[in-house]
Amino acid sequence: MTALFDAEIETTADLLRRLGAGARAAAAVLALAPRPQKDAALVAAAAAIRDDKALILAANAQDMALARQNGTSPAFLDRLVLDDKRIEAVAQGLEAVAALPDPIGSVLADWIQPNGMRIQRVRVPLGVVGVIFESRPNVTADAAALCLKSGNSCILRCGSDSFQTSTALAAAIGHGLKKAGLPRSAVQLIPTRDRAAVGELLGLTEFVDVIIPRGGKSLTARVAAESRIPVLWHEDGINHTYVHEAADPEMARRVVFNAKMRRTGVCGATETLLIDRSVAGTMLRPILDDLIEAGCEIRGDTAVQAIDPRVVAASDDDWDTEYLDAILSVKTVDGVDAAIEHVNLHGSHHTDCIVTADPAATEAFLGRVDSAIVLVNASTQFADGGEFGMGAEIGIATGRLHARGPVGTEQLTSYKYLVRGTGQTRP
Amino acid sequence: MTALFDAEIETTADLLRRLGAGARAAAAVLALAPRPQKDAALVAAAAAIRDDKALILAANAQDMALARQNGTSPAFLDRLVLDDKRIEAVAQGLEAVAALPDPIGSVLADWIQPNGMRIQRVRVPLGVVGVIFESRPNVTADAAALCLKSGNSCILRCGSDSFQTSTALAAAIGHGLKKAGLPRSAVQLIPTRDRAAVGELLGLTEFVDVIIPRGGKSLTARVAAESRIPVLWHEDGINHTYVHEAADPEMARRVVFNAKMRRTGVCGATETLLIDRSVAGTMLRPILDDLIEAGCEIRGDTAVQAIDPRVVAASDDDWDTEYLDAILSVKTVDGVDAAIEHVNLHGSHHTDCIVTADPAATEAFLGRVDSAIVLVNASTQFADGGEFGMGAEIGIATGRLHARGPVGTEQLTSYKYLVRGTGQTRP
Numbered sequence: 001m002t003a004l005f006d007a008e009i010e011t012t013a014d015l016l017r018r019l020g021a022g023a024r025a026a027a028a029v030l031a032l033a034p035r036p037q038k039d040a041a042l043v044a045a046a047a048a049i050r051d052d053k054a055l056i057l058a059a060n061a062q063d064m065a066l067a068r069q070n071g072t073s074p075a076f077l078d079r080l081v082l083d084d085k086r087i088e089a090v091a092q093g094l095e096a097v098a099a100l101p102d103p104i105g106s107v108l109a110d111w112i113q114p115n116g117m118r119i120q121r122v123r124v125p126l127g128v129v130g131v132i133f134e135s136r137p138n139v140t141a142d143a144a145a146l147c148l149k150s151g152n153s154c155i156l157r158c159g160s161d162s163f164q165t166s167t168a169l170a171a172a173i174g175h176g177l178k179k180a181g182l183p184r185s186a187v188q189l190i191p192t193r194d195r196a197a198v199g200e201l202l203g204l205t206e207f208v209d210v211i212i213p214r215g216g217k218s219l220t221a222r223v224a225a226e227s228r229i230p231v232l233w234h235e236d237g238i239n240h241t242y243v244h245e246a247a248d249p250e251m252a253r254r255v256v257f258n259a260k261m262r263r264t265g266v267c268g269a270t271e272t273l274l275i276d277r278s279v280a281g282t283m284l285r286p287i288l289d290d291l292i293e294a295g296c297e298i299r300g301d302t303a304v305q306a307i308d309p310r311v312v313a314a315s316d317d318d319w320d321t322e323y324l325d326a327i328l329s330v331k332t333v334d335g336v337d338a339a340i341e342h343v344n345l346h347g348s349h350h351t352d353c354i355v356t357a358d359p360a361a362t363e364a365f366l367g368r369v370d371s372a373i374v375l376v377n378a379s380t381q382f383a384d385g386g387e388f389g390m391g392a393e394i395g396i397a398t399g400r401l402h403a404r405g406p407v408g409t410e411q412l413t414s415y416k417y418l419v420r421g422t423g424q425t426r427p
Numbered sequence: 428m429t430a431l432f433d434a435e436i437e438t439t440a441d442l443l444r445r446l447g448a449g450a451r452a453a454a455a456v457l458a459l460a461p462r463p464q465k466d467a468a469l470v471a472a473a474a475a476i477r478d479d480k481a482l483i484l485a486a487n488a489q490d491m492a493l494a495r496q497n498g499t500s501p502a503f504l505d506r507l508v509l510d511d512k513r514i515e516a517v518a519q520g521l522e523a524v525a526a527l528p529d530p531i532g533s534v535l536a537d538w539i540q541p542n543g544m545r546i547q548r549v550r551v552p553l554g555v556v557g558v559i560f561e562s563r564p565n566v567t568a569d570a571a572a573l574c575l576k577s578g579n580s581c582i583l584r585c586g587s588d589s590f591q592t593s594t595a596l597a598a599a600i601g602h603g604l605k606k607a608g609l610p611r612s613a614v615q616l617i618p619t620r621d622r623a624a625v626g627e628l629l630g631l632t633e634f635v636d637v638i639i640p641r642g643g644k645s646l647t648a649r650v651a652a653e654s655r656i657p658v659l660w661h662e663d664g665i666n667h668t669y670v671h672e673a674a675d676p677e678m679a680r681r682v683v684f685n686a687k688m689r690r691t692g693v694c695g696a697t698e699t700l701l702i703d704r705s706v707a708g709t710m711l712r713p714i715l716d717d718l719i720e721a722g723c724e725i726r727g728d729t730a731v732q733a734i735d736p737r738v739v740a741a742s743d744d745d746w747d748t749e750y751l752d753a754i755l756s757v758k759t760v761d762g763v764d765a766a767i768e769h770v771n772l773h774g775s776h777h778t779d780c781i782v783t784a785d786p787a788a789t790e791a792f793l794g795r796v797d798s799a800i801v802l803v804n805a806s807t808q809f810a811d812g813g814e815f816g817m818g819a820e821i822g823i824a825t826g827r828l829h830a831r832g833p834v835g836t837e838q839l840t841s842y843k844y845l846v847r848g849t850g851q852t853r854p
Contacts, residue, residue, distance in 0.1 A: 031795075031797075032794070032795065111816065113814070113815075113816060117805050117809065119815060119816075121832075124797075126827055126828070127827060209827050209828075210827070210828060224655070228651070230657065230658075230826065230827075230828045231657075232828075248850070251850040254850065254852055255850060255852060257852075258852035258853060259852075262852070262853055362847075366845045366847075367459070368458075368459070370458075370551075370843075371843065372843055372844065373843070373844045373846060374843060374844070374845055374846070375845075375846040375847075375848060376846070376847050376848060377847070377848040377849055377850050377851075378544050378846055378847075378848025378849075378850070378851040378852075379851065379852045379853050381852075381853040382544065382846065382851070382853055384853075387540070387853065388540075388546060388844070389538065389540060389546075399657065400553055400554060400636050400637070400841040401553070401636075401637060401657045401659075401828060401829040401841065402828040402829040404841055404842055404843060404844075405548075405843070405844045414827040414828065414831055415831055416797075416798065416799055416800070416801060416831060416832070417799065417800045417801070417815070417831075417832050418793050418801055418802075419800060419801070419802040419803070419805055419809065420789075420802075420803050420804070420805075421802060421803060421804040421805025422804055422805075423675070423678040423681065423682060423804050423805070424804075424805040424806065424809070425681055425682060425684075425685035425686075425689070425805075425806045425808075426685060426689055426806050426808040426809055426811075426814065
């Protein structure tokens with residue numbers, strides 16, 4: 001089970017140092033653990049989660065009762081609740097990660113220098129990963145699985161609303177580790193709700209190699225202000241779909257609808273629709289019909305309002321807003337250059353799409369939009385590790401360093417150079 | 428020429444914002460600049476440096492005069508001074524970078540998903556690079572060249588002791604940019620010695636994508652404490668050479684001597700020699716003879732002192748010290764496991780070497796030493812981008828994220844995903 005904590009006898013700072021030391025020690029073991037052993041831990045953890053289902057559901061019921069007491073909204077309650085089906089999905093998620101290739105030890109480059117030294121760049125784990133997340137308790141399992149597969153130990157900080165559920169999940173994972181002969185400190189959930197624990201984690205430079213925050217604006221702001229450990233950012237998805245004048249109207253209708261409404265709460269959802277003024281008169285109404293019928297609120301600039309009276313006025317803030325809801329801001333633009341400029345200025349450099357049949361517009365958009373994922377003629381909702389063939393991901397990285405786009409097992413690794421000589425000295 | 432600065436009319440904070448905006452605008456241009464244009468700028472900059480030689484030498488004379496007045500040591504004066512030969516080397520360095528392949532636009536991965544979407548991972552520039560360095564004025568040119576080649580703009584902060592020299596070099600580079608039709612703000616040297624400029628740069632999150640510090644402990648500490656921008660760390664080179672009991676004695680002698688004495692002031696120099704107790708009695712004296720004859724001071728543990736009376740006692744601090752001088756700490760160990768443990772504990776995870784003919788010891792050391800560069804039977808002085816076939820480097824990265832080991836043009840890049848669909852929507 002996860003590390004016990006008694007605030008009477010241990011400060012939060014000491015707790016985090018204890019977790020850190022355990023994680024660092026476990027990382028040294030995991031770095032050398034062969035794939036079958038890591039996979040055995042994942043499969044055993046999946047089995048333990050199924051065996052502990054009643055326990056996990058009971059813990060979840062406690063979390064749900066508290067959340068209802070606190071007046072949590074239905075949307076957030078839905079992110080928190082687990083049932084048989086969702087627990088089975090968590091278990092299957094662990095098994096899916098076990099089926100992924102092991103990135104550790106891969107030789108990324110291999111060459112011989114003129115002086116005869118053979119140099120290889122090989123993949124190694126990052127080391128100790130700190131994951132701070134909110135709401136969904138399944139992230140406990142998903143994050144632990146990806147870290148473990150790529151040879152990393154992890155320290156997890158769940159949201160306080162899923163504390164009991166995450167604790168029960170982490171305990172099951174601990175059983176899996178033990179069964180496979182791996183140290184329990186390979187996966188540790190911070191065993192206190194104390195808010196100070198986050199600050200301590202963000203300063204644990206001696207023991208933690210990277211911080212991955214999965215949460216909203218206030219978590220992002222806190223991590224930005226306080227973290228002295230490198231951060232793999234997962235920021236807003238202020239994503240755009242741009243309907244260019246050479247777009248196929250039917251394709252535009254289907255792609256835009258899917259990009260907004262498939263699931264409004266995911267980071268890959270489109271938040272702003274851009275459309276060329278030259279075709280707004282003909283292509284826009286059908287698109288808006290579908291969206292409004294499905295319950296989406298449309299906020300548009302004056303040209304869009306003139307085309308459709310159901311549209312409410314957009315304010316300047318709307319171009320910089322991630323709604324994560326059935327709301328779409330719509331703006332007319334004059335051509336691909338203007339669209340690119342808007343996307344680069346207002347977007348969060350996450351995922352943006354152009355719908356067009358025109359090759360020049362396609363190449364301009366793909367080349368000049370500065371986002372992690374740029375699509376032509378496909379829904380922004382494809383911004384997902386599974387849809388990229390990566391099997392699973394811990395999130396979509398939006399920074400420019402280390403990883404960009406879906407963060408799967410490969411992105412949770414570093415590398416080192418191995419140089420094999422025969423006595424070479426440098427002149 | 429570099430941006431003018433008048434403290435009477437502009438605060439340092441405003442100056443940095445002005446430089447940042449210029450750099451960001453230039454980065455957008457550089458991201459699309461074709462290779463021939465970037466190379467033309469580098470070649471023209473080399474020519475300008477040769478043309479401006481007298482100017483550069485005069486500026487350097489001013490810096491040298493001030494440095495002597497300030498009582499700067501001969502070793503540091505030597506890092507500061509330029510002569511005809513060194514200026515020619517700087518110019519040739521720019522031309523060498525022009526000859527390197529252009530990393531931008533490379534397709535790193537290319538595949539088709541089951542639903543028909545074609546996904547490519549392509550290289551893009553990092554964006555705006557902030558380089559803070561001390562002493563050697565040639566870093567002005569080296570850093571600017573590597574950034575430019577990989578499509579990045581840069582803001583450079585030189586040490587105050589090389590201010591005039593760096594200003595003259597940056598001016599010449601500006602002529603090269605102009606000649607090639609690239610914006611001058613692609614390379615900007617901060618035009619003030621004001622210490623506050625560093626703090627402003629470290630907080631310029633809106634305009635700067637990465638900070639690369641090249642300096643000593645106090646710069647490192649300042650950057651660690653203050654930077655709100657991701658940092659590509661270049662820390663100490665507390666490097667080890669470990670002479671295993673199965674080492675070839677002659678090879679050990681040559682490799683250790685080269686690793687310590689080839690150039691004592693480079694980050695790849697070996698600072699600690701570890702030697703198996705079982706062979707210290709026979710292999711150590713000849714190694715120490717060579718080093719002491721060349722003027723190296725030896726500090727050893729009690730076993731080493733017993734073997735050689737010329738050795739002075741090492742304190743505990745010596746195992747954690749980067750001398751950058753003709754001083755070597757020497758410790759006896761009992762086997763490869765103990766050596767690995769010492770290296771991982773006391774080293775800076777930079778560059779470490781084992782000398783041995785034993786395959787098991789080789790694989791253990793290569794596999795478990797957690798450093799950017801791990802060698803068997805070759806000198807740690809090979810820790811250099813040129814020696815790795817990278818052509819040039821901005822330093823040796825010692826962190827675990829983004830880049831590790833030599834930072835050349837490829838490491839100054841990011842990537843993005845391009846997805847080409849035919850109307851796919853996600854189920």
